[in-house]
Amino acid sequence: MLWLLWILLALLIVIVLIVWTKITLFVDLHHVRDNDYYRVRLRAWFGLIRYTYEIPVVKVKKDSPRLLVEKKKGMGDQGKEDENSWSDYSVEDGLSMLENAKQFLEQVVGFHKIFRRFLQKVTVSDIRWHSRFGLGDAALTGVLTGAVWSAKGGIVGIISRYMKLKDMPVMSVTPVFQHLWSETVFECIISFRVGQAILVGLRTLRYWRHTSKKRRKRWKSSNKNKTHSVKT
Numbered sequence: 001m002l003w004l005l006w007i008l009l010a011l012l013i014v015i016v017l018i019v020w021t022k023i024t025l026f027v028d029l030h031h032v033r034d035n036d037y038y039r040v041r042l043r044a045w046f047g048l049i050r051y052t053y054e055i056p057v058v059k060v061k062k063d064s065p066r067l068l069v070e071k072k073k074g075m076g077d078q079g080k081e082d083e084n085s086w087s088d089y090s091v092e093d094g095l096s097m098l099e100n101a102k103q104f105l106e107q108v109v110g111f112h113k114i115f116r117r118f119l120q121k122v123t124v125s126d127i128r129w130h131s132r133f134g135l136g137d138a139a140l141t142g143v144l145t146g147a148v149w150s151a152k153g154g155i156v157g158i159i160s161r162y163m164k165l166k167d168m169p170v171m172s173v174t175p176v177f178q179h180l181w182s183e184t185v186f187e188c189i190i191s192f193r194v195g196q197a198i199l200v201g202l203r204t205l206r207y208w209r210h211t212s213k214k215r216r217k218r219w220k221s222s223n224k225n226k227t228h229s230v231k232t
Contacts, residue, residue, distance in 0.1 A: 019195030021045065029055075029186040044194075114207070118200045119162045122192045127156070127169035132183040134176030145175045 023044050030037040038055035131148060135141045156169050 019193070019198065021194040023192055023194060023197070025190040027186070027188050027190065029184070031182065031184045033182055114200055114203045116162060118192075118196055120164070121196045122190060123164045123166055124159055125166035125189045125191075127159075127165075127167075127171075127188040128185070129169060129171045129187075130174075130185045131172070132174040132176055132181060134179055134181040136180045138177045141175045141177055145173055148173050 021044055023042060026041040026043070028037070028039045028041070040053045040055065042051040042053070043049065129152060131152075133141070133144065133148070135144060152171055152173070156165075156171075159165055
């Protein structure tokens with residue numbers, strides 16, 4: 001019987017460690033004209049757990065209204081470097097993905113409330129956002145400079161409203177009046193507890209089941225009404 005108590009105690013300790021584990025995400029987004037580099041690094045337990053995810057680069061196909069998504073090749077892939085490294089998606093595919101996401105958000109009642117509670121526990125720090133661009137026209141570049149500053153301020157305002165902004169962001173907007181140019185570097189650190197993410201998943205599952213039961217009840221009641229009307 002004593003060994004069973006020790007097993008239960010060990011399981012409890014493991015669960016507590018998992019729940020209180022702090023996840024830190026290092027977001028690193030670089031865009032310099034046609035050279036894009038997007039990466040998110042995950043770290044936990046003082047660096048003992050590490051994972052790096054490179055966000056696929058999305059480009060518009062020149063000869064048709066389709067999107068090209070960069071596909072990283074595995075170690076066992078053969079062939080040239082650029083061969084089969086891009087996946088082709090149509091506009092209809094993108095609209096279908098958006099529609100599925102919209103249906104999910106509509107079906108999960110109160111999902112925005114659940115996600116908002118989670119964001120209140122998320123900490124954002126070390127925001128560095130630098131941009132350099134030019135349109136080839138001094139007047140248009142000057143107008144766009146003010147618009148970019150306004151957009152950055154609005155985005156930072158949203159972050160500070162829904163999340164915990166630990167320190168003031170370091171931002172700059174540098175206009176290039178002589179020629180066309182596009183360059184943006186965005187870096188930040190996002191941290192949260194694993195238990196908070198688990199809680200979001202459990203709440204979402206509970207709301208999903210609740211709405212599913214409501215839909216089944218409505219479907220049954222509508223079928224009963226149709227059957228009753230046919231008999232009468």
